[in-house]
Amino acid sequence: MLEGLLHLLYPDVCAGCGRLLEEEEKEVCKSCTRSFDAFSGFGASEAALFEALRRSHPECPPPGSACVLYRFHKSDRLQDILHRMKYGGVFRLGVFFGRRLGEMVADGGRTPGFDAIVPVPLHRLRRIERTYNQSEVIARAAASVLGGEVRTDLVLRRKDTLPQAGLSPVRRKRNVADAFVPSGRPAPRSVLLVDDVLTTGSTAVAVMQALETAGAGHVSLAVVALATA
Numbered sequence: 001m002l003e004g005l006l007h008l009l010y011p012d013v014c015a016g017c018g019r020l021l022e023e024e025e026k027e028v029c030k031s032c033t034r035s036f037d038a039f040s041g042f043g044a045s046e047a048a049l050f051e052a053l054r055r056s057h058p059e060c061p062p063p064g065s066a067c068v069l070y071r072f073h074k075s076d077r078l079q080d081i082l083h084r085m086k087y088g089g090v091f092r093l094g095v096f097f098g099r100r101l102g103e104m105v106a107d108g109g110r111t112p113g114f115d116a117i118v119p120v121p122l123h124r125l126r127r128i129e130r131t132y133n134q135s136e137v138i139a140r141a142a143a144s145v146l147g148g149e150v151r152t153d154l155v156l157r158r159k160d161t162l163p164q165a166g167l168s169p170v171r172r173k174r175n176v177a178d179a180f181v182p183s184g185r186p187a188p189r190s191v192l193l194v195d196d197v198l199t200t201g202s203t204a205v206a207v208m209q210a211l212e213t214a215g216a217g218h219v220s221l222a223v224v225a226l227a228t229a
């Protein structure tokens, strides 16, 4: 709490521990960054994300490729920082994580590039409340590394769903069912969907399906953190 306040007042302090940042550090200090449970590389991260989706959504085909930076544990420092990014209006944290995510996707190097990079849409009322969509900030920062156009006009969020945190897996699926619909604009062939945290994957799966309905032939997924049950 105090660290969060300090970060808002003095942006040159670490968003995790509140310590003054060294010149070469951005947003999060090296010591906090080292405390994150990071995947060793693109391949390991893709395998973990595929496995999480297969467990929670065995009926759905896996995404074309998948990438995740960190494993997220309850009450660890990363959770605090991601919470601050989402609800505390700390826009630059989205840029910090988005660039790293873009670099990891680029390291995977399996696709020639993406025709579109799509953030998970936030309902407009939530956007007003939070002032920005953190997934869009992450997507724009990832796109600055990867190239490709950020498209927020392909999928609409028509229901303001309950926050997924705290809901059972069955309720989560029901909560997002029909929440995302194609806008009617044709999606390009190869799309990268970007989000902050994947828990059961219900949101990501629902948006991927909407993108496929809109005509995308190859949808990949990139998220900052994978929550473990």
Ligand SMILES: [Zn+2]
Pocket: 014, 015, 016, 017, 018, 019, 028, 029, 030, 031, 032, 033
């Ligand atoms: Zn720190």
